[in-house]
Amino acid sequence: MTTETPKPSSVEIDAVKVTLADSLVGVALEWSEFRDQYRVVFPATELLKCLNAFKSAGFEQLSDLTAVDLLEYSNATDRFEIVYCLLNVDTGLRMIAKTYLNEPDLTIPSATSVWSGADWLEREVYDMYGILFSGHPNFKRLLLPQEFQSFPMRKDYPVKGRGERHNFPVITRAES
Amino acid sequence: MATQINKQLGDNVFLTTLDAAASWGRANSLWPMPFATACCGIELMSTAASKHDLSRFGSEVMRFSPRQCDLMIVAGRVVMKMLPVLQRIWLQMPEPKWCISMGACACSGGVFDTYAVVQGIDRFMPVDVYIPGCPPRPEQLIRGIIDLQEKIQKGGTINAREFKLRILPEGPPRFDEDELIRIRERNGFKLDDPTYDPVH
Amino acid sequence: MPLELLESPDLNANQREGLWTLNFGPQHPATHTTLRLVLQLDGEMVIDAEPDIGFLHSGFEKLGEVLDFNQYVTIVDRMNYISPMANEIAWHHAVEKLLGIDLTPRCKYIRTIFAELMRIHDHLLCLGTCVLDLGGATAFMYAFNEREAIYEICERASGQRFHTSYTRVGGLLYDVTDDWVTMVRDFVRNFPKVYRDFSGLLMKNRIFVERTRDVGVLSREEAIAGGATGPVARASGVVRDLRRDEPYLAYEDFDFDVCASQGGDCYARFQVRMMEMLESIKIIEQAVENIPAGPIFAAGTGKESMPDKREVYRSIEGLIHHFESVMPNRQMQAPKESVYAATESPNGELGYYIVGDGSFRAYRARTRPPSLLHFSLFSRMMRGCMLSDVVAVLGSINIIAAELDR
Ligand code: SF4
Numbered sequence: 001m002t003t004e005t006p007k008p009s010s011v012e013i014d015a016v017k018v019t020l021a022d023s024l025v026g027v028a029l030e031w032s033e034f035r036d037q038y039r040v041v042f043p044a045t046e047l048l049k050c051l052n053a054f055k056s057a058g059f060e061q062l063s064d065l066t067a068v069d070l071l072e073y074s075n076a077t078d079r080f081e082i083v084y085c086l087l088n089v090d091t092g093l094r095m096i097a098k099t100y101l102n103e104p105d106l107t108i109p110s111a112t113s114v115w116s117g118a119d120w121l122e123r124e125v126y127d128m129y130g131i132l133f134s135g136h137p138n139f140k141r142l143l144l145p146q147e148f149q150s151f152p153m154r155k156d157y158p159v160k161g162r163g164e165r166h167n168f169p170v171i172t173r174a175e176s
Numbered sequence: 177m178a179t180q181i182n183k184q185l186g187d188n189v190f191l192t193t194l195d196a197a198a199s200w201g202r203a204n205s206l207w208p209m210p211f212a213t214a215c216c217g218i219e220l221m222s223t224a225a226s227k228h229d230l231s232r233f234g235s236e237v238m239r240f241s242p243r244q245c246d247l248m249i250v251a252g253r254v255v256m257k258m259l260p261v262l263q264r265i266w267l268q269m270p271e272p273k274w275c276i277s278m279g280a281c282a283c284s285g286g287v288f289d290t291y292a293v294v295q296g297i298d299r300f301m302p303v304d305v306y307i308p309g310c311p312p313r314p315e316q317l318i319r320g321i322i323d324l325q326e327k328i329q330k331g332g333t334i335n336a337r338e339f340k341l342r343i344l345p346e347g348p349p350r351f352d353e354d355e356l357i358r359i360r361e362r363n364g365f366k367l368d369d370p371t372y373d374p375v376h
Numbered sequence: 377m378p379l380e381l382l383e384s385p386d387l388n389a390n391q392r393e394g395l396w397t398l399n400f401g402p403q404h405p406a407t408h409t410t411l412r413l414v415l416q417l418d419g420e421m422v423i424d425a426e427p428d429i430g431f432l433h434s435g436f437e438k439l440g441e442v443l444d445f446n447q448y449v450t451i452v453d454r455m456n457y458i459s460p461m462a463n464e465i466a467w468h469h470a471v472e473k474l475l476g477i478d479l480t481p482r483c484k485y486i487r488t489i490f491a492e493l494m495r496i497h498d499h500l501l502c503l504g505t506c507v508l509d510l511g512g513a514t515a516f517m518y519a520f521n522e523r524e525a526i527y528e529i530c531e532r533a534s535g536q537r538f539h540t541s542y543t544r545v546g547g548l549l550y551d552v553t554d555d556w557v558t559m560v561r562d563f564v565r566n567f568p569k570v571y572r573d574f575s576g577l578l579m580k581n582r583i584f585v586e587r588t589r590d591v592g593v594l595s596r597e598e599a600i601a602g603g604a605t606g607p608v609a610r611a612s613g614v615v616r617d618l619r620r621d622e623p624y625l626a627y628e629d630f631d632f633d634v635c636a637s638q639g640g641d642c643y644a645r646f647q648v649r650m651m652e653m654l655e656s657i658k659i660i661e662q663a664v665e666n667i668p669a670g671p672i673f674a675a676g677t678g679k680e681s682m683p684d685k686r687e688v689y690r691s692i693e694g695l696i697h698h699f700e701s702v703m704p705n706r707q708m709q710a711p712k713e714s715v716y717a718a719t720e721s722p723n724g725e726l727g728y729y730i731v732g733d734g735s736f737r738a739y740r741a742r743t744r745p746p747s748l749l750h751f752s753l754f755s756r757m758m759r760g761c762m763l764s765d766v767v768a769v770l771g772s773i774n775i776i777a778a779e780l781d782r
Contacts, residue, residue, distance in 0.1 A: 034713045035473055060600050064744040068731055073739060083729060085716050089600055089614060092621045096716055117603030120752040143430035143781055145257050152291050152438060159438055161291025168259050173302040173339045211403060213410045213432055214778050215457035225520035258410060258431045261402055287451060290435030311538050
């Protein structure tokens with residue numbers, strides 16, 4: 001076989017790498033690739049700076065923001081992984097940016113100032129994992145009741161809960 | 177004398193009890209309140225829509241205001257955050273009233289055996305007819321409504337005396353997890369112990 | 377209230393005084409399912425609309441960590457329940473990407489046909505119920521008649537009319553038969569006629585047009601920054617369609633147009649949905665005539681895909697194969713990697729972020745629900761609208777509570 005022509009997306013991501021190396025001098029970015037998806041790991045201490053640089057590198061849309069609890073993942077050294085799925089709307093290039101976070105300090109700056117779509121996604125991450133986003137305009141639980149105590153998507157929370165679903169008054173026919 | 181009256185009136189007079197007359201009326205003029213939360217609600221819609229046409233069976237006037245209804249159809253799963261709303265709407269409905277629990281989720285939690293989903297609404301409020309299926313076909317829902325009509329016709333009384341007798345919740349006996357938690361706490365378990373799972 | 381006040385989100389206490397708070401939902405017919413809005417009204421003008429969601433949060437993602445890749449398909453079905461099969465296709469698309477499986481052409485075509493049928497399914501319900509809320513019941517009846525036809529097609533292929541659970545890793549539950557093909561052909565033939573009636577009832581209906589035009593406007597910039605995708609984004613002028621931009625399944629083989637509009641209002645969103653139905657019919661028409669022959673399961677090491685059911689019942693090899701693919705310690709192993717894969721579901725970009733941990737189940741199965749991001753834009757769309765427009769805007773962004781809350 002002849003040498004393969006590089007995929008268009010790999011040309012684009014190379015350009016992005018160059019731009020980011022310029023704008024994020026001194027920040028350690030770790031690139032990897034799996035099944036044509038480009039991933040970058042950046043340090044949580046430089047979060048806002050990195051996100052702003054990603055945005056100026058063309059990633060105008062935040063497709064998804066989520067977290068993974070690595071408590072039971074083999075060989076994991078960190079507790080939480082925060083995942084930002086980014087999309088360049090014009091070229092269709094995608095990039096997955098990740099950062100790691102450890103207990104006890106689960107606070108990171110909010111990305112709402114960069115992408116307004118991060119608003120509810122961050123509230124959901126807080127709701128499910130208990131990660132705090134500082135600087136969020138309206139920070140409270142999104143899906144679960146406000147008085148709920150635990151963070152159900154953490155790996156140490158049982159699937160069937162701790163009996164919350166059974167804590168209601170019973171109405172009988174005679175009462176109603 | 178009696179034959180004379182018979183001859184004059186023919187088949188134009190019926191004798192019945194007031195109870196039976198009232199039940200007959202109630203059974204054939206059900207006003208459902210669709211409490212549709214999830215997928216079963218879509219099947220409820222298609223039961224009321226063109227092909228299956230629920231109105232052939234005397235219960236088409238869907239009203240979304242609980243105060244105008246006498247049949248609540250709980251279609252779909254009910255979760256922690258929704259159950260207080262469900263109970264409140266049930267209390268707002270005027271007597272006599274009935275409840276159909278449609279779909280596996282409303283009956284028993286269905287495939288969602290998770291922290292958020294109530295494992296059967298009958299643990300917390302009375303239910304008259306259960307319709308199994310995930311989702312039940314429209315024909316099943318129609319059958320359920322016909323069954324309810326039969327139930328009303330058989331057991332109904334004009335001042336709803338039959339409801340007064342039922343002071344217990346009607347579903348399966350409640351699995352008292354709170355009690356279980358209390359017992360275990362007495363024995364030294366902690367609720368926020370990560371390995372602690374009260375269900376098992 | 378003067379217009380500049382509407383622009384500023386932070387009204388001070390003085391200005392808030394004359395306002396009126398209205399609680400909308402969680403049990404309200406126009407929410408179709410369960411969500412709650414807290415509206416701040418000045419007379420009939422909506423000053424602020426704060427959504428409160430979570431009334432159907434049932435722990436889907438937690439279940440995704442417990443069930444294996446084939447089992448979880450029954451749960452994703454229940455996510456966007458007005459187009460169940462679109463979820464299955466998206467889920468297995470992501471799983472196959474993680475496992476690196478290439479589908480057979482036949483499987484690709486069948487999945488494509490179903491994906492497009494589901495698009496029609498979804499748009500019909502969205503349009504039908506919205507117009508019901510706006511006061512016209514006829515279009516709703518027309519829509520449901522066609523939906524029943526699609527239900528029958530699903531039932532013929534999978535045995536279930538609603539939650540089909542039809543896809544499997546690397547393949548499909550059953551192969552389709554010739555009379556299924558005939559049913560799809562009939563549907564394709566009949567649909568344009570119904571479509572004409574339907575669009576006459578909607579898009580030429582003056583009441584409908586006046587209640588949706590210039591209502592709930594979303595600009596292009598807001599749509600991009602807020603993460604809008606699918607018909608909502610395309611109605612605001614973001615011409616992006618994953619079927620064309622990141623081709624998956626068999627979409628590369630077909631000729632179709634991406635429908636977009638400029639207005640960004642409710643009418644534009646409905647228009648895009650109407651046009652997309654015709655494009656979907658076009659795709660189905662091309663696909664159903666050219667379904668390639670061959671197996672439906674991808675060939676590979678054999679473990680990743682289930683064997684054909686007929687083989688399971690009739691031969692010892694098939695039975696062993698089946699056992700191997702369902703027994704936890706013999707199953708295929710997913711790489712210890714993560715992928716994000718998205719498909720163009722009727723509602724927008726439906727993506728899954730899956731983390732594999734070396735077993736046949738996901739360590740983390742995250743759904744990127746289009747409804748969540750669209751609904752977070754709701755208060756922006758509502759600013760300056762009337763109370764009666766709430767229903768129109770809600771209908772036009774097609775919020776599905778189970779997908780919203782998961
Ligand atoms: S029973 Fe099935 S169809 Fe009905 S709400 Fe539950 S999951 Fe959905």
